[in-house]
Amino acid sequence: MTLHVTSPAFKANAHEALSDEALQRALTNVEKGFIGKRKKVADKLPEFEALRDSARDIKNHTLAHLDLYLEAYEAKVTAAGGHVHFAPTAADASKIVLDICRRVGAKVVTKGKSMISEEIDLNTHIEAAGMAAVETDLGEYIIQLRGETPSHIIAPAVHLNRDQVEADFRRVHTDLPDDRDLQAPESLLAEARGVLRKRFLAADVGITGANFLVAETGTSIIVTNEGNGDLTQTLPKVHIVLASLEKLVPTLDDVSQMLRVLARSATGQEMSVYTTFSTGPRRPDDVDGPGEYHVVLLDNGRSSMLGGEFQDMLRCIRCGACMNHCPVYHAVGGHAYGWVYPGPMGAVLSPSLIGVDKAGHLPNASTFCGRCESVCPVRIPLPKLMRHWREREFERNLSPAPVRYGLKAWGFFARRPALYRLATRAAMTTLSLLGRNKGRFAKLPLAGGWTAYRDFPAPEGKTFQARWKAQQDKRA
Amino acid sequence: MATMIDTKPRVGLFATCLVDLIRPSVGFAAAKLIEDAGCEVVVPSQTCCGQPAFNSGDRATSRAIALQVMDAFQGVDYVVAPSGSCAGMLKKHVPELFEGEPDLARRAAAFSAKVHELVSFLVDVRGVTSVEARFDGSVTYHDSCSGLRELGVKTQPRKLLESVDGLSISEMRDPDVCCGFGGTFAVKYGEISDAIVAKKAENVWASEAGTLLAGDLGCLMNMAGKLQRQGREVKARHVAEVLAGMTDEPAIGEPAEKV
Numbered sequence: 001m002t003l004h005v006t007s008p009a010f011k012a013n014a015h016e017a018l019s020d021e022a023l024q025r026a027l028t029n030v031e032k033g034f035i036g037k038r039k040k041v042a043d044k045l046p047e048f049e050a051l052r053d054s055a056r057d058i059k060n061h062t063l064a065h066l067d068l069y070l071e072a073y074e075a076k077v078t079a080a081g082g083h084v085h086f087a088p089t090a091a092d093a094s095k096i097v098l099d100i101c102r103r104v105g106a107k108v109v110t111k112g113k114s115m116i117s118e119e120i121d122l123n124t125h126i127e128a129a130g131m132a133a134v135e136t137d138l139g140e141y142i143i144q145l146r147g148e149t150p151s152h153i154i155a156p157a158v159h160l161n162r163d164q165v166e167a168d169f170r171r172v173h174t175d176l177p178d179d180r181d182l183q184a185p186e187s188l189l190a191e192a193r194g195v196l197r198k199r200f201l202a203a204d205v206g207i208t209g210a211n212f213l214v215a216e217t218g219t220s221i222i223v224t225n226e227g228n229g230d231l232t233q234t235l236p237k238v239h240i241v242l243a244s245l246e247k248l249v250p251t252l253d254d255v256s257q258m259l260r261v262l263a264r265s266a267t268g269q270e271m272s273v274y275t276t277f278s279t280g281p282r283r284p285d286d287v288d289g290p291g292e293y294h295v296v297l298l299d300n301g302r303s304s305m306l307g308g309e310f311q312d313m314l315r316c317i318r319c320g321a322c323m324n325h326c327p328v329y330h331a332v333g334g335h336a337y338g339w340v341y342p343g344p345m346g347a348v349l350s351p352s353l354i355g356v357d358k359a360g361h362l363p364n365a366s367t368f369c370g371r372c373e374s375v376c377p378v379r380i381p382l383p384k385l386m387r388h389w390r391e392r393e394f395e396r397n398l399s400p401a402p403v404r405y406g407l408k409a410w411g412f413f414a415r416r417p418a419l420y421r422l423a424t425r426a427a428m429t430t431l432s433l434l435g436r437n438k439g440r441f442a443k444l445p446l447a448g449g450w451t452a453y454r455d456f457p458a459p460e461g462k463t464f465q466a467r468w469k470a471q472q473d474k475r476a
Numbered sequence: 477m478a479t480m481i482d483t484k485p486r487v488g489l490f491a492t493c494l495v496d497l498i499r500p501s502v503g504f505a506a507a508k509l510i511e512d513a514g515c516e517v518v519v520p521s522q523t524c525c526g527q528p529a530f531n532s533g534d535r536a537t538s539r540a541i542a543l544q545v546m547d548a549f550q551g552v553d554y555v556v557a558p559s560g561s562c563a564g565m566l567k568k569h570v571p572e573l574f575e576g577e578p579d580l581a582r583r584a585a586a587f588s589a590k591v592h593e594l595v596s597f598l599v600d601v602r603g604v605t606s607v608e609a610r611f612d613g614s615v616t617y618h619d620s621c622s623g624l625r626e627l628g629v630k631t632q633p634r635k636l637l638e639s640v641d642g643l644s645i646s647e648m649r650d651p652d653v654c655c656g657f658g659g660t661f662a663v664k665y666g667e668i669s670d671a672i673v674a675k676k677a678e679n680v681w682a683s684e685a686g687t688l689l690a691g692d693l694g695c696l697m698n699m700a701g702k703l704q705r706q707g708r709e710v711k712a713r714h715v716a717e718v719l720a721g722m723t724d725e726p727a728i729g730e731p732a733e734k735v
Contacts, residue, residue, distance in 0.1 A: 011665070018671055327654045331671040365665050367658025367672070368531060369621035384572075387531060394533030403664065407529060411537040414493075414523040415544065421521075428497050439731035440704060449663030453670035454701030457498060457729035464491045464500035468507075468519045 005354055007338030010361035017332040026161050027333050030152075034324035037268025038375065048264065055261045056379045058254045059246075059315035063306065069215040069248050070297075076218025080280025082293035090120035093298045097122060097207065097240055098129050100294055104238055106131055106204035112222060112229035113137035114209030115153055115318060116242040116298055118340045119353070122207070134199045136228040138192050145172050151334030153341065154266050154320040159333050162188070189226070196228070206232040206290065210243035211317070212258060213295070216251040219279045220295060223263065223272035230276050239278065239290035244298045246314040258317060261377035266319035301353045309388045313348045315378040322372035322382060328365055337362055344372035348385040356389055360398050363389035425466050432461040487515040488552035490545070490591075492562045493524040494693040495714075499728065502693060505720035506558040506594050512720075513602040520548040525562040530569055531659055542570045543580075546587045554601070555587070558594040558716050559692045560623020561659075567591040568626050593623050594716060595691055599632040606639030609721030614644045616685035617715070618676070618699065619652045620692035633691060633715050640718060648683035657698040673702040681708050687727070689715045700728040 006013055017023055042048045062069055074084040087093035093116070101109060109131055111117060123144070126133040135144040139156040143149065145168045150156030157165070166182045169191055182188055208229050210220040220241045222229045233239045249255055263269040282289030305311055323329040323343025334342035339359065341349050347362035356363075363386035372382045393399050413420040435441055435458025444451050462470075487510050491503040507517045526541030545566065549555050557563040571588050574580035598604040615637065623629035630652075637645055656662065656672025663669075676699055680688050688703070688710050690696050700712035711727035726732050 011667075014665070014668055018667060327656065327672045328665075328668055331668050365661075365668065367621070367654050367656060367661045367669075369654035369658070370625040371621070371654065374625050387533065390531065390533030391535055392533070394535075399533065400664075403532065403660070407532050407534055407537070411529055411534065411540075414526070414529075415537070415540050417521045417523050417544070417548075420523045424497055437731060439726055440701070440729035442705075447663075449666045450701070453666055453705065454673065454698060455704040455729055456701060457697055459498045460500055460725065462500065464496040464503035465519065465522070467500050468503065 005339050005358055007350065007354070007359045007362060010336060010338055010365060013336035013338055014332040014365075017336045022161055022164065023159055023333055026159050027330055030155075030158055030324055031330055034268065034320075038265060038321060038324070039268075041264045041268045041270060045260075045264070048261070051257060051261050052377050052379055054257050055317075055377055056315060058249055058257060059317075059378050062249055063246065063311060063314055066245065066248065066306065069250055070245065073213055073215040073218055073248055076215065077280065077293075077295055078218075080218050080293075081283075082218065082280045082295060084295045084297060087296050087298045088300075090298070090300050093120045093242070093296050093300070094122055094125040096296050097242070098125055100238060100240060100292075101126070101131060101205050102129065104204060104292075106238075108132045108134060108199060108203045109205045109207060110134045110136050110200055110203040110232045110236065111140070112206070112208035112224065112232040113140050113156070114207065114242050115150070115340060116209055116244055117207065118150060119244075119300065120242075120298065122242070134196070134203070136196050136200065136232050137224070138189055138226055138228075141192055141196065142168060145169075149335070149340070151342065152320060152323060153318050153343075153345075159335065200231045200235050203232070203236040205238045205240060206234075206236040207240045207242060208233050210241050210247050210295075211262065212249050212255050213243055213247045214250075214252055214255055215248055217279055219252070219277050221255060221275065221277050223259070223275050225267070225269075225273040227274050230274060233276070233278060233290065234288050236290060238292040238294070239281070241278070241293075241295045242298065243295060244300070244302055246302055246316075262317055262319055265321040265375065265377040305352055310348065310352055310385055312380050313345070313352065313385055315380055316345050316349070317378060318345075319377055321375040321377065325371040325375050327367065327369060327371070344382040344386070345380070348380075348382060348389065351389050351392075356392055356396075357398060360389075360393050363387075364393075421463070421465060425463055428459040428463055429461060432459045434458070484514060484516045485553040486551070487517050487554045487556050488549040489517050489519050490522060490525070490549070490555055490557040490562060490566065491519065492557055492559045492693065494697070495558060496522070498697070499693055499714065499725075501722060501725040502558055502714040502716055505714070505716040505722045506556070508720045508722065509594065509598055509607070509716060510556060512607070513598050513604050515554070515602070518552060520552075522548055525557075525565040527562065527565040527569075528659055530565065530573075535573065539573050542573055542584070546570075546583060549587070549590075553590065554597065555591045556594055556597045557591070558714060559694075560593045560620050560627055560629050561692050561694060563591055563593040564622035564626035593627050593629055593691065595633045595636065595719070596623075596627060596629045599635060604636065607636050607719045607721075609719055610641040611687075611718045611721070611723060612642040613687055614646045614685040615687045615689050615718065616646050616648045616680060616683040617651060618648070618655060618680070618688060618690040618695060620690050620695045621654050623691050624652055629691060633689075633719075636719050637689070637715070640721075643718070646683045646685040648679040648685070650679055655695045655699050657695045659694065662698055669698075670702070673698055677702045677706060677708065680710055686711060687718075688712045689718060691715050693728075696728055704729050
C-alpha cells in the first residue's frame, strides 16, 4: 500500500469517517476495550504513578546523552556479531533493508509489527523489488489483505468489525470451506496462524520493530501477544530490526521499569504475553536463531527535535494510550489523520516528520481536554506541544485566514477594556432583545460554525460588568 | 489568626467573558458565594483571560492580555473565576508566557498563586462545607476538562451540591469526558465537535436528571445548545447559580416565563 499523506484533507477525511457506519461501530471498541482495562490495572499497582515519573526520567536522561548511548549501543551490537546501520532518512532505511535482502537472495520477507516500517513505507519497496512482504501480526495481516494502513499504532485493524475480517479471509483464503465457522476471534486467529505458519518456514529474512534498544547490552526488545514476532526473528537466516533512534534506554534495569508501564498503558495487561530480547546473531552453541543480525536505526527528522521545544515527544514509547483516551480519535478514527501516526501523539509527531505545512490540521484538531497527557506513561505534555505547533503555524501565517482575521479583530477589543465594554454592551443588548422570545438562536450571522450543530443562547441583556457597576453605584 | 478574622480577604472576581456577555447572573451568583465565604468582592475592569489567542498560537496577544489582567487585579488577595478553563489559563498558562524573563516571570508566578476556580476556592481555600440553598430536582454534573485535569476540581462541587436542600445528584456515564467544546475548536472543527457533544448529550439524557450543571459556561452552552437542538428537555445551569440559590433566571437558552 503506497503511503499517501492525506493529512491536509483532515476535515474531509473526518467527514467521511463520521458518516461511515461500520467504522463508527468499530470505534466503540476503542473506548470499551482499552480505557477500563488500563484503569483497572493501573489502580491495582500502588507505585504506578511513581513508575510513570521514573519512565519519564529514564527517557529524559537518555535523550540528554543520546550520542553517548548510541555509540555504546553500536559497540555492543557489533561485539555481539551484529551490525548497526544509521539511516538519516526513510529512503536510506528502505535502501539498507533492500540491499540486505537482495544480497541474501531473499524471496519471502516476514514481518513483525513495526510502525517504522509504516513510516518508511517498506512493504511497497519490498514488493517493488520483486520480493513478498508478509505481515505476521494478525492486525497487520488483516490490513495487508485489504491494502490498508494501520489506523492505530498498537491495534492496526481496530477500525474493522469481525464480519469485515471474516469476509476478507473468505475472499483471500480460497480453500476455506463455506461451513467453517469464523465467528469467534480465536477462529480467525487460528485461520491466520495456519496460513502464516507456511510463510514463516519459507521466509529468508525476518523484519521486526523494537520497543526498546538497550545500550548496556546491545539488545533489541519486542513485546507481542501473538508470538509472531519470535517466529519472525528466529526462523529466517537474517533478522533485521527496524527502530528509530529514540528507542534507546541505558540499561536492562531501565527496560524492566519501562516494561511495567508499557503494557499497562497500552492494553491494560500487566505484561504482554511475549517479551523477547535479542542480542546479535546465533552463537555457535545456540540451538536456533538467525545467522545475521542487523539494526537499522532511523532518524528521519528526530535528531532535529533534540534540544528544541518538541524534544519531550521523543520520550514516546508508542503505547497508544493517548489515542485510546482521545475524544477526537474516538470520533474519527486513525485514518482521518492522514499519515502513519494518529491521535494526540501523531498530532505532535507528524508535523515534525512530514512538515507542519502538511500536518497542520492535526495539532489544531484537539479540544485540549488533556486526557491524553493524564494517561501518558512518560508524561508527555501533549496539549502543550500541540499548542507549540499552533504557534509555529500562526507565526508562519499558516493558520486559515478567517481564524487569523477573527483573532485579530477580537484581540483588538480584548486589549482595550473601555472600548470592549462599549461594543459588547450594545451588542449583547441587541442580541438579547432579538432572542428574548425563544431564549436562543437556531441561526446566527457569523456564528454558522456553531449554529449548524447546536443552538446559541440569547444573552440575558446588559453585561455583568455594566450591571455590577450599576449595583455598586446604587449602593454608594 | 487574629488578622485573618479581623480583615476580610479581598477577592477580585474574574467574571470571564462568556459570563460577562451571555449570562451575568452567574457573576452575581459567584459574588454571593464568595461574600458568603467571608470575603469582599471587587470586579476590576476586564475583558478575557486570553485563552482564545493562547490556544490559537498567538502569543503576542496572549501576553498583552495577560499583562492587562495582572495590572487590573493588582492589590487583591485572590483572583477567582467561575470557570476552570479561564482559571486554568490564568493560573497555569500565564506563567508559561513569561518563562525566561525573570521580572515578569516573578510577577506572573505571584499572580498565578492567587488564582482559583470558584468552587475549589470556596471548598479548598475558604473551607466551605455546605451552602444554604434550595433546589428541587435531580441534577447531573459534568466535569469540565481544564477544571478537572489542570486544577483538580472534581469532589468540591459535588460536596457542596449535596448540601443543597431538595437536590439529588444523578451521575451520568463518563462525566469526566470532554463535551467537545474546546473553545474555537467547536467552530473550527464543528462536525467533530458535534459528534463528541452528541455522545455527551446521550449520557446526560440517560442520567434522567432534570438539570445539567457544570462549572464552565462554554461547555454548558455547547451541551445545552445540543440538547435543545435535539429537542431534549434538560435544563442547563452553571453550578454557581444552584449553590447560591439564584435560579430565578431561565436556564441557559430558555425563554423567560410568559406572565
